[in-house]
Amino acid sequence: MQKNNAMPDQLNLFERVRYSIFPGTLQRPEYRERYRSFFNSLILHFRPHSVQQRTLRFTLTWGLGGMAVVLVFMLFATGLMLKFVYQPVPDRAYESIIHLQNNVHFGQLIRGIHHWSANILLIIVFLHFLRVFFSGAFYPPRQFNWIIGLAMFLSVLVSNITGYLLPWDQLAFWAITICTGMLEYVPGMGDWLQGLVRGGSDIGPATLSIFFAIHTAIIPACLLVLMPWHFWRVRNAGGLVIPRRPDEDLSSVDEKVPTIPNLILREIVVAVVLIAVVMVIAVLFNAPLETKANPGLSPNPTKAPWYFVGIQELLLHFHPLFALFIIPVVMLIALVSIPYLNYQTETAGVWFTSPKGRSMAVVAALVAIIVTPIGIVADEFIIDLAAWMPNIPGEISNGLIPFALMLTATFLFYKAMKKKFSSNNNEALQSVFVLLVVAFIVLTITGIWFRGLNMKLSLPGYY
Amino acid sequence: MPTKTKEKKSETEPTRRSFLNILWIALGGVTLAEFIAVAFAFLRPPRSKAIREKAETIVTAGAAERFRPNSVTAFVRGKFYLARLEDGGFLALSRTCTHLGCSVPWVEKEMKFACPCHGSAFDITGDVIDAPAPRALDIYPIAIENKILKVDIRKPIKRSSFRVDQVTYPKRKV
Numbered sequence: 001m002q003k004n005n006a007m008p009d010q011l012n013l014f015e016r017v018r019y020s021i022f023p024g025t026l027q028r029p030e031y032r033e034r035y036r037s038f039f040n041s042l043i044l045h046f047r048p049h050s051v052q053q054r055t056l057r058f059t060l061t062w063g064l065g066g067m068a069v070v071l072v073f074m075l076f077a078t079g080l081m082l083k084f085v086y087q088p089v090p091d092r093a094y095e096s097i098i099h100l101q102n103n104v105h106f107g108q109l110i111r112g113i114h115h116w117s118a119n120i121l122l123i124i125v126f127l128h129f130l131r132v133f134f135s136g137a138f139y140p141p142r143q144f145n146w147i148i149g150l151a152m153f154l155s156v157l158v159s160n161i162t163g164y165l166l167p168w169d170q171l172a173f174w175a176i177t178i179c180t181g182m183l184e185y186v187p188g189m190g191d192w193l194q195g196l197v198r199g200g201s202d203i204g205p206a207t208l209s210i211f212f213a214i215h216t217a218i219i220p221a222c223l224l225v226l227m228p229w230h231f232w233r234v235r236n237a238g239g240l241v242i243p244r245r246p247d248e249d250l251s252s253v254d255e256k257v258p259t260i261p262n263l264i265l266r267e268i269v270v271a272v273v274l275i276a277v278v279m280v281i282a283v284l285f286n287a288p289l290e291t292k293a294n295p296g297l298s299p300n301p302t303k304a305p306w307y308f309v310g311i312q313e314l315l316l317h318f319h320p321l322f323a324l325f326i327i328p329v330v331m332l333i334a335l336v337s338i339p340y341l342n343y344q345t346e347t348a349g350v351w352f353t354s355p356k357g358r359s360m361a362v363v364a365a366l367v368a369i370i371v372t373p374i375g376i377v378a379d380e381f382i383i384d385l386a387a388w389m390p391n392i393p394g395e396i397s398n399g400l401i402p403f404a405l406m407l408t409a410t411f412l413f414y415k416a417m418k419k420k421f422s423s424n425n426n427e428a429l430q431s432v433f434v435l436l437v438v439a440f441i442v443l444t445i446t447g448i449w450f451r452g453l454n455m456k457l458s459l460p461g462y463y
Numbered sequence: 464m465p466t467k468t469k470e471k472k473s474e475t476e477p478t479r480r481s482f483l484n485i486l487w488i489a490l491g492g493v494t495l496a497e498f499i500a501v502a503f504a505f506l507r508p509p510r511s512k513a514i515r516e517k518a519e520t521i522v523t524a525g526a527a528e529r530f531r532p533n534s535v536t537a538f539v540r541g542k543f544y545l546a547r548l549e550d551g552g553f554l555a556l557s558r559t560c561t562h563l564g565c566s567v568p569w570v571e572k573e574m575k576f577a578c579p580c581h582g583s584a585f586d587i588t589g590d591v592i593d594a595p596a597p598r599a600l601d602i603y604p605i606a607i608e609n610k611i612l613k614v615d616i617r618k619p620i621k622r623s624s625f626r627v628d629q630v631t632y633p634k635r636k637v
Contacts, residue, residue: 174565174580177563177564177565178563178564178565178580180564181562181563181564181565182563184564195507195508196506196507196508198508199508200508201508206508210506295566296539296542296558296566297566297568298560298565298566298567298578298579298580299579299580300579300580301579301580301581302565302579302580302581315595316581316595320595320597386594394597455580455581455582456582
């Protein structure tokens with residue numbers, strides 16, 4: 001044994017330093033192999049030893065969970081760098097961004113990567129949420145992991161909205177003004193909640209401090225707890241949901257392959273491609289920066305950040321109490337309850353629960369794509385419930401009544417789909433989910449591209 | 464053996480140990496509640512009194528006759544508009560839209576406040592002409608001392624719509 005080790009005095013300085021850091025490389029090849037397996041087992045603290053071969057298929061996960069992790073770490077890295085330059089005080093914030101972009105080496109690029117990673121992360125997380133739902137990865141034992149996922153989704157949303165204010169330009173200031181203005185309509189505690197979030201009655205230095213603290217400390221801390229918990233629950237459930245055909249029984253399936261290299265290599269490829277894409281986007285498109293915030297001058301139109309524009313669009317059609325509070329709360333409760341409902345069958349791993357479920361989902365999506373724009377246009381030009389019922393308070397005429405109509409229509413849709421396709425409740429509930437998600441996407445698209453001056457309906461580019 | 468009898472006991476009736484355990488948990492719960500309460504109190508906006516003492520609370524607008532009837536004057540520092548109605552009465556209107564908090568400019572040509580964000584419009588008394596704003600613009604109290612108008616900007620007064628008793632009139636010349 002001893003004689004296999006080269007004597008330290010036979011080595012030059014460079015080699016001695018190198019071997020002091022990596023003593024394993026001093027050994028013969030078979031010992032190097034041992035070191036290699038040591039590093040591998042380091043990886044295996046985070047990943048299982050072996051995984052089901054079928055779960056490696058790209059079309060099961062589309063790499064979305066892994067992409068979210070990569071983006072979160074890119075955000076941590078670039079966020080830490082930005083923290084060295086950014087100054088969270090109203091008089092300095094905008095100037096520090098200008099300084100970052102004009103004087104700091106790679107400042108513009110780092111800000112761009114942070115900006116685009118954050119926006120892409122929201123989309124990726126949303127797609128991941130859809131993937132998990134449609135591949136039935138929320139049945140026991142994965143029920144609670146769905147809830148952890150929703151909590152992370154909310155964390156990412158809060159992180160985006162708090163980060164939106166930090167550049168302190170016109171876009172940021174007024175978007176956050178109207179977003180925090182929405183809080184006023186929460187019944188009973190609206191003013192208190194708004195004061196808590198703004199740190200006073202107006203958006204000012206206190207708001208910036210609060211948003212900066214949430215953005216750079218609270219949310220990263222939450223994610224650092226929730227993410228490992230999420231992954232640990234995936235492992236607890238025996239890995240990812242195994243994709244299968246509807247009639248297939250998985251109890252006998254056992255095609256395990258070692259994680260290294262099968263899973264790790266795939267993950268690295270997805271990460272590398274994603275990083276390259278984000279870099280290209282960040283180089284081609286600068287993160288937006290308008291003129292410095294001016295509390296006396298509201299731009300026309302003023303829109304919330306794009307991910308809240310769907311809710312802002314609801315606000316144009318419903319009384320604020322319903323658009324900003326009751327509808328979002330009902331939707332959140334519905335999302336949380338998804339894994340806890342009583343289902344007639346257990347379809348974990350089957351895409352869209354069945355071929356019938358797939359065609360029902362397509363029908364639901366088409367219905368939403370046709371009905372939602374008709375509803376928006378009709379409400380803009382024809383329907384005016386508040387004026388038709390002048391003696392009734394707005395909460396009822398423009399709130400409770402249309403909300404009750406929507407709920408009834410959704411329920412009738414559920415019944416009709418169930419009857420027409422003679423389906424079980426998994427498939428029918430899935431079609432309701434598709435209906436609501438697509439309707440929300442249509443609302444968001446309308447808000448982003450089809451709302452012009454004074455938030456009137458208009459074609460993109462025509463205002 | 465004696466430990467076994469203890470365990471058996473604890474299943475049916477409270478022992479000293481189970482009582483102490485519950486006490487510890489309860490104390491832990493109280494401590495946690497205290498920490499949460501302190502955190503919330505810490506995050507609450509500071510008492511507005513302390514802020515008010517520092518900030519300007521009364522804006523002196525000037526002599527009443529300086530303002531023409533049927534006109535609106537902006538006070539950027541106080542974030543309000545002084546509106547003089549046709550009959551000579553004064554209203555101090557907040558510039559914050561009651562819909563979502565944008566700043567509302569006065570459009571002289573059309574004699575209305577038009578919110579650029581979502582199309583709400585208010586007349587010279589602050590009443591809503593066009594939705595989505597749910598209520599009239601907030602007002603501030605006006606005091607007239609020696610024919611000089613003073614506006615108290617400490618706290619805006621919410622109102623659903625315009626009423627005549629919200630207007631402040633200068634003393635008429637006898």
